[in-house]
Amino acid sequence: MKILQIINSLDTGGAEKLILETIPLFNKRNVQTDLAVLNGFDYPFLKILKKLNCCSIFSLGNKSVYNPFLIFKIRPLLKNYDIVHVHIFPSLYWVALAKMLSFSKVKLVYTEHSTSNNRRKRFIFKILDKFIYSFYSKIITISPEVDTNIKAHLKYNNDKFVLVQNGINLDTIKNEKPISKKELLPNLENDSYILTQVSSFRYPKDQKTVIKSLKKLNDNVVLVLIGDGPLRNECEVLVEELNLSKRVFFLGIRMDVINILKASDIIILSSHHEGLSLSSVEGMASEKPFIASDAPGLGDIVRNAGILFPINDDSSLAKEISKLLENSEHYQETVTKCLKRANDYSIDKTITKEINLYKSLLEK
CATH class of the missing domain: 3.40.50.2000 (Glycogen Phosphorylase B;)
Structure with missing residues (x-):
């Protein structure tokens, strides 16, 4: 099982910290997990991950993460992995569009990290979001409030979503x-x-x-x-x-x-x-x-x-x-x-649930 995590950058933040802590632990459990960042600036979290030397790291640029040409840098990566796990907008959009243009059969997973965002307030983005999220086999929600809000926004069937609380070491x-x-x-x-x-x-x-x-x-x-x-x-x-x-x-x-x-x-x-x-x-x-x-x-x-x-x-x-x-x-x-x-938020629980999710997707 080969997993690629994709995120805008490894700047400081909750999603970024989660990736820093989970990727080494995934690899310790023999789940090969690599990382791609839209902006490869050497933020402290990225420096730490590089020093750990536990995964391959792909930097797709050092400029704006909102550049749509990043789609074409993502496309060739998709064929090398069984599952691509995505975090944060606009990575959410670029990976979905890369899959559409490449006709790749890779499974996509997205983690919804926020209870709200400005896109949900705009009619055009409500339509675009419903289209983009449809490319993801599963949407992970990290808390009950996140789960409720994204379900109300997208109005998909509930089996599209799975609640996996973030954890810490x-x-x-x-x-x-x-x-x-x-x-x-x-x-x-x-x-x-x-x-x-x-x-x-x-x-x-x-x-x-x-x-x-x-x-x-x-x-x-x-x-x-x-x-x-x-x-x-x-x-x-x-x-x-x-x-x-x-x-x-x-x-x-x-x-x-x-x-x-x-x-x-x-x-x-x-x-x-x-x-x-x-x-x-x-x-x-x-x-x-x-x-x-x-x-x-x-x-x-x-x-x-x-x-x-x-x-x-x-x-x-x-x-x-x-x-x-x-x-x-x-x-x-x-x-x-x-x-x-x-103690209710152990990172071990988070990793175990995500590995089980990956396995269930590949079995299908």
Whole structure:
């Protein structure tokens, strides 16, 4: 069984992190799995995968992933694999069109990672999506909300879809050690508390609400923001406007995320919607209390384990942070419940379900 995973790039993100973690594990289980990226820029995740030397990696260019000529670079790859597993738009479109033009018999699988996207709001894309998704033998959905929404959008028979929750490598997180707070933030006062959010700086992420919450918290509470993206500058401007430059730290893309999470006092994810957020699961597995906005793709994961606050509500977020910092019993109870919930999202379960899906497609 030969599998090719295709994605836009290996930039930071949930789908990208999933590929980084699963491809080596697929190959360890004797399921030959390779990777093709529309944009082969040497992002940190791609560098890590190359160093592991566990698979073949095909770079199809280094320019825009929206270039339709990528279809012709994808076509020759299809004949070499039994199944091509695709992630993220526009890879979704280009692979389907490549299969149509090549008359290949390869089976296509697509993982739907998001509860929503702008295409679903436009009539023309509703028609195009129904055509494009039809080329995929199976559509994997990563959470109940993703499953419900894509079924409503496409209106296919339910047997076209299979729910496979994303997972993380729990053993890796358990074995990591916290980075020293002084190493992380050399000028940090000894009585300071660190809040951390890990997410790209693009919609639907909502770092601004977390930044605003600091104005309602004591001066010894600081915020660490990990990630990069087009909205980072807006957040930096907001920090200056609120006179918080000594309390908010932009660390960019880091490869020691788990070590930083374990050094933090509270982990936060403020967002407008998610698919199944691996960052939230990593946060809950890091032995720290986790707070998230009550958004699609987050609420169901976090409810009755971590703490939820209304979307865009910096006042409610500040109150929840204060409760945790002022009540050690509440703090530890939240940590315990978060750890228990994280155990439901083991990457081993994800891989086993996907391998069984591949086998069932090839048997047909």
